[in-house]
Amino acid sequence: MRQAILSDIHSNLEALQACVAHAREQGATHFACLGDCVGYGADPVPTLDLLRSLPHLLMIRGNHDAALFLDEVIDVPGIREALDWTCTQLAPVHCDLLENAPLVRTLDEATYAHASAHEPEAWDYLRRPEQIRDCLAATAARVTFIGHVHVPMVFYVTAGDTLREYSPESGVPIPLSPLCRYVINVGSVGQPRDGNNAAAYAVYDTDAAEVTIYRVAYDYVSAAEKILNAGLSTRFAERLLEGR
């Protein structure tokens, strides 16, 4: 089975369309979305409709999806307004999709979470070794897929219990060793932040035990224009161009 793992789409329809088309070309038959479907972008409804149409979709709830239905203040300027605006756009069917998604899910050999499998609602940004180890300790699965940081990265614990990280290259398959355990950040579809403005997602090939991170160029100008036209923060549009 080949599963495309998408995360942090943030209502960026153009990026999602490009990634889904690319994933189908790679032979993906299953899809997973690791949360943060909304926020920042100007296309929440078409984004969620496209997601709902994907075969064998595994949904995970992210912090933006959760904040949609809460009144909490978020310290990113403009994001509360963006979420409130998003709320006015959504139909009940969209709200159900987001509200009913679990925070963590394990399927066969893989665990899926937005920020971490450990205390998922703390929404930690997993960068430090102890955070990665906590995440690994929270699940028995060999590989855990996460998003939230918006930077693709492979963390792994070797047979000798050393934690390492590896910055993946687009399109180069990473074999999953039976001797290692992995936390793989699949990057962000709709708001990449590693200086490369191409959308990022992963394909998990369960038969070959391989994960491949792909970077897909998409029409970010249209996505940025829509953000400006919707009256959302101009900073959200700028970030799409910079990939920061």
Next chain:
Amino acid sequence: MATARGKRAVRVPGAIRPGVTLGRYRVGKLLHEGGMARLYAVEDRAALILKVPKLGVDHPASSLVAFENELRILERLRGPHVPRLVASGDLRARPYLIMERIEGEALAQAAQRAPVELDGLRDLGVRLCRAVQALHHQNVIHLDLKPSNVRNRAGGEMVLIDFGMAHHAQLPDLHDAAFGEEEGTTPYIAPEQLHHVRSDSRSDIYAIGAILYQLATGHYPFGRPNLLSLAKRLAMPPLPPRCHRPELPAWLQEIILRCLETRPERRFATAKEIAHLLAHPEAVHVGARGHRTRPPGWWQRLRGWQRSVFQKFDEQPAPRPYERLTTSPHVLVALDLGHCSEALGEALRRAVRRLARSEPHSYFTCLSVLPPQDRAQPGKTTAPDVVRQAVMRNWAQPLKLASPRLVFQVLPGDPARAIVDYARQHQVDLIVVGAYASSALRQHLGSVSAAVAAHAPCSVTVVRTRRDIRK
């Protein structure tokens, strides 16, 4: 390390006995037992060999890591300089791999009977360097080069085997210093490997130097393999080869000692540079290093030890092996000066000068091809290839390139084919060729640049003058 205890065959899950079938293959007799794995013949398939990692309580736990590492890397390697992977078993259920069996042991035999004569050493060295270059070109660093890990095909190509220690720059590294693994083989290991650096392709250059040293002198660079010999390589250069054999040429010592520099950045950047210099000793710039015939003095040794205490081999984001290969490009300048206008000659010089300036580590071979009809010219006393050499040297004078960066070569045959063959054989990175546009000669020579561009194994720059464009 753990081999002594693991010698007795302990019945462990996953062990394979002769007669068992693995997929389409039947296990033959045990051929070799190493520290990490056993090698078996494959029944009725003499050209194949089976490798099975040693597993279980009596064996180093790292043997499965090394095995998986080798399998992952062999799956990704191509070409004549590595054994072809034929089949493999599931890593979790029954790990094994079946690969091409390469018998030739020319290098190992030469190392045993070392010192070997100079021509033999140059030939072995060039072939070894080509194999290592081909490996680096595929983003893999071997990290355990030694004569017993180098085989050769009947056609002479060297084949590198045993990728258990190797590093692939596009794969997460499975090796683990904390795991107590061996880090290569004592006489050949590079200083930075002792500091657990696994991502520097120049570690293989060090091993090439150690192998050449052994071939040239019959000794290991730092004496018998023990802890002292490991510590020494962090502190000082080895005893100059000419201390063992004073008759060795200075250029060879220069090459060997440059490979064996403690700091990776002071070694050759690529294996193909070493191959080039072994083939063209006249291009070696021999410094004090090459002329030394005495061991370093006590003051120098003291300084070396002192420095080694503070030595750091920071694992900076080292360029991937493939990227490093392009920092010292080998440029082939195809010259046909007999049929070349003054303006085109000048344009070619300008192109070469630009390259030499922008790539300070580049080096150049000027090649002139003698078509068969030009070879025999009755009435001329000087051999035509000597004349060609002289003309090329004359052309190159204004470039003022120091001789180590520039060598001259005259080859017989069809021009385009000779140029392409030379480029393929010598792993040339760029060909610079003139477009000879004079109408009378076009049908014979004008097609050379087009044919070279069509068939070259690398990039080709075709140099043309404005006047020639206008005709």
